[in-house]
Amino acid sequence: MRRDHVLPTPEDTRALGAALAAVVGPGDLVVLTGPLGAGKTALTQGLGAALGVTEPVTSPTFVIARVHRGGRLPLVHVDAYRLASVADVDDLDLDASTEESVTVVEWGAGLVERLADEHLEVRLDRRDDDVRTAVLVPHGPGWEQRLTGHPARAPAPHGSVTASVAAVSVPAAPPAAPRVEVVALSGPVFAALADGDLAAANAAAPVPLPPSFADPEWAPVWRVRAQQVAADPGAAGWVTGVVWDPDRRLAVGRAGFHGPPDARGTVEIGYAVVPEHQRRGYARAALAALVDRARREPGVRVVRVSIAPSNAASRAVALPFGFREVGEEVDEVDGVEIVYELDL
Ligand SMILES: Nc1ncnc2c1ncn2[C@@H]1O[C@H](COP(=O)(O)OP(=O)(O)O)[C@@H](O)[C@H]1O
Numbered sequence: 001m002r003r004d005h006v007l008p009t010p011e012d013t014r015a016l017g018a019a020l021a022a023v024v025g026p027g028d029l030v031v032l033t034g035p036l037g038a039g040k041t042a043l044t045q046g047l048g049a050a051l052g053v054t055e056p057v058t059s060p061t062f063v064i065a066r067v068h069r070g071g072r073l074p075l076v077h078v079d080a081y082r083l084a085s086v087a088d089v090d091d092l093d094l095d096a097s098t099e100e101s102v103t104v105v106e107w108g109a110g111l112v113e114r115l116a117d118e119h120l121e122v123r124l125d126r127r128d129d130d131v132r133t134a135v136l137v138p139h140g141p142g143w144e145q146r147l148t149g150h151p152a153r154a155p156a157p158h159g160s161v162t163a164s165v166a167a168v169s170v171p172a173a174p175p176a177a178p179r180v181e182v183v184a185l186s187g188p189v190f191a192a193l194a195d196g197d198l199a200a201a202n203a204a205a206p207v208p209l210p211p212s213f214a215d216p217e218w219a220p221v222w223r224v225r226a227q228q229v230a231a232d233p234g235a236a237g238w239v240t241g242v243v244w245d246p247d248r249r250l251a252v253g254r255a256g257f258h259g260p261p262d263a264r265g266t267v268e269i270g271y272a273v274v275p276e277h278q279r280r281g282y283a284r285a286a287l288a289a290l291v292d293r294a295r296r297e298p299g300v301r302v303v304r305v306s307i308a309p310s311n312a313a314s315r316a317v318a319l320p321f322g323f324r325e326v327g328e329e330v331d332e333v334d335g336v337e338i339v340y341e342l343d344l
């Protein structure tokens, strides 16, 4: 296959994608780099169509990864262009095994260096005359051979490709979802945590709390909860509790509602996973626990969550639950946030 391509029209870009479809196999990773508008999505469309995917392959705004089935191979399409950092991809819980699929990552230039191992890079660019160009850059001996055509197409070396995928933290298989319980805390625990006094908090807490709970970054949350529960002791059962993993016997984060349901039956969700326990599916498990709880509460009809527009990882966790965008609000601390609601 030629390395350098000049692509005057979108059709040419799609045709290059279709040509790539003929050489990809299960477990392959294709990384598309280049600026916005360079044709990364167009190329993925051509690749998907040639694999036999019939549904449209689009550049999703709210979903950073999609699995397209129905073709010769599942196509995992990751749009990482809008992500601020590689770490943001970490919360992706893809409902497909990358070992069985071809994974295409649309990546902003400059982020791809993280991908060390075997993969095909397609460098797309847009010239001043609006014509697109593409350069195929093989990373690893398997891709080198496949592009030169000899020897006959080697099967993808699974280990190294999986390692490349792990480097962008797209899990190789859906991780087993951890079990979590949300354990309520009391006024004295909130007050101690607000003061950063972990020992006093642990003297009163129902489960052992690690030092990150007393981190100054979390103090404002505890302060609000302490005041809330002092004014309305019944709120303790609704507001921020401990995300507890009963199998590991570990407090892995905090999660809860902002308060009891309002007159409309709305509760707003908030949660955070302590950094060392991120990327294990705890955010999703905590959200599931809160949504389940809300469903069981007769007074709750709507669950609300607010997510910063830049926080693609949180959106990817929340949207599969069926949350829909209802508006925007300005949070004093976090700035503009998009508000999502789920009707129960
Ligand atoms: N070779 C090409 N020549 C001209 N326009 C193209 C070409 N390839 C794609 N486009 C157009 O550029 C726009 C952006 O392409 P897209 O694939 O969404 O870019 P990216 O995913 O890299 O941001 C689309 O309207 C697409 O039709």
Ligand SMILES: [Mg+2]
Residues within 6 Å of the ligand: 040, 041, 059, 079, 081, 106
């Ligand atoms: Mg795109």
